[in-house]
Amino acid sequence: MDHFTDREFERASAYLSRTYGLDMRSKRVMLECRLSRERDRLGLPSFDSYLNMVESGKNPEASARFIDLVTTHYTYFFRERKQFEFLRDTAFPKLERGRRRRRWNILCAGCSTGEECYSVSMLVEDYAQTHRIPPVRIHGIDVSEPALREARAAVYPASRVDKAPHRWMMSYFAKSDEGYAVTDRIRKRVSFECANLSDPDPLSGTYDLILCRNVIIYFDERARSRTLNTLHRHLAPSSYLVLGHAEIMRDRAPFSYCGDSIYQKQAEETPL
């Protein structure tokens, strides 16, 4: 494995911070490991020449592979069971009271390979069996195209579905030689899009519920607060924002805390 010079490492981490909000200052070895193989694959003589290619954007495939290689995509179905119980017992009933007829719009920001979006869709499917609810749209965004390709394919190995309730396994997956395929009924309310949360305005529309779990933990302080601002702007008043368990919102001013890393936006608009 080749090593970065100090200058190359600073250049790579500054680019990742500036463009994607990622804080890579303590991840030098990980970056070297993941990128040196890619640099070899492309036949480039130095990290500098590799970074020239990525930063110039002249080879879109290399730029897309770069961000995919440096991000962490770990996820699985029904991750953080208690948060799903909150959605079922508190967030959905509240939406049902407030939005009887209009579509519910749910965002999974940093959705990785899709398990989170489909888990929410399975929860909605269960809920709709005993409640009259309007159509629901679940939109997943992520910066990694390869992760989104897997999300769209919606076929998973046993190791990624084994935390899902047994009843879901039986009802919402079709087992095949390739793995567990999410059924069309669950897939049809889910869409995916490649977007960078660090762009000035990566979202459009207003959401009635946002999950952004285990994403901002990888961001630097500036990107974290910029992203929370963005999510706040696109969240309907009184609606919930679900973060990952290790993600703490320091200045909660326009949100109230509901426990389990779940925040509720205030009814009145207050800028962050």
Ligand SMILES: C[S@@+](CC[C@H](N)C(=O)[O-])C[C@H]1O[C@@H](n2cnc3c(N)ncnc32)[C@H](O)[C@@H]1O
């Ligand atoms: C660890 S996964 C979290 C998946 C899922 N939310 C969960 O909690 O299981 C983090 C995801 O965030 C995505 N990500 C990182 N930086 C991003 C950015 N600037 N914009 C959009 N997505 C980003 C990564 O590509 C990765 O798929």
